[in-house]
Amino acid sequence: MNAHLAQLVKLSNFDKSIVGFEPKIKAENDKLAVFLKTVDSLNAKIEKLYVEIDDSKNKRIKNDLHLKELSYRIEEITTKYDSVKTEKESKALQLEEEIAKEQVAFANNEIVRLDEIASSKEAELEELKKELATEEEDVKEIKDAVDEVIASYDKAKADISKNKSELIEQIDQKVLTFYEKIKRWANETAVVEIKNQACYGCHMKLSDRVYREFLASDEISTCPHCGRIIYKIQE
Ligand SMILES: [Zn+2]
Known part of the structure; x- marks a missing residue:
């Protein structure tokens, strides 16, 4: 990660x-x-x-x-x-x-x-x-x-x-500011897991393409539906 x-x-x-x-x-x-x-x-x-x-x-x-x-x-x-x-x-x-x-x-x-x-x-x-x-x-x-x-x-x-x-x-200041901005509306669900290809903040499913890109990327990604920071627990 x-x-x-x-x-x-x-x-x-x-x-x-x-x-x-x-x-x-x-x-x-x-x-x-x-x-x-x-x-x-x-x-x-x-x-x-x-x-x-x-x-x-x-x-x-x-x-x-x-x-x-x-x-x-x-x-x-x-x-x-x-x-x-x-x-x-x-x-x-x-x-x-x-x-x-x-x-x-x-x-x-x-x-x-x-x-x-x-x-x-x-x-x-x-x-x-x-x-x-x-x-x-x-x-x-x-x-x-x-x-x-x-x-x-x-x-x-x-x-x-x-x-x-x-x-x-x-934490890097830019990263922190990014988090704080999302936290202003998402509160304690600013960073959420992706489970079963769905965002655990808004419960919407990621399209296959977005999901593939998300899995392949090592950058900080956000949910395309709600904008929360998303991550996947490594198995
Ligand atoms: Zn979402």
Whole structure:
């Protein structure tokens, strides 16, 4: 194989390897993101429960105050009974007392209901906190593993980049410029193999004549269909 071409095959393989790390790194980060999403969703649920528990407790405080007011009112009504003169007044007072007592019953029921809500939500909150703690531990474990894998990719990538730089130093400037031009649109498929008489960049078949010329030539050849640099692995 033409020495310049051999260098370009090598260079293209380095570029391919470097680019190949990106989806692998993304896959690792995506893995971690799934777990982080679960943590976020648990935190949001916990936050919502805190708000709801607070709401129940505030409503309970209001009911407690209302109960106090009602007990003063009932006391007042009781003292008023002593000064009642007419039956009409007595009936009005009775009615007032009944209403106040109904309100007391209602407030008491409401307090029981609100306490039940608060305690069931508090139990739910405890469960979620436990779940969150487990999930956070998992995230830590996965993050450590992901970081380790990504670090190994970065190291491998850096090694290849170093080899690539060393190779570039040795490549003829004209040949390199030619490669870079094709690479601008073909990316990591700037240099492709010819297999079964077809270009592995555009998958088009070379005519018998072009193929014969390609096999016979020791120059750098390009695919007549797509313009990529083509080469054949020597058997
Ligand atoms: Zn082609």
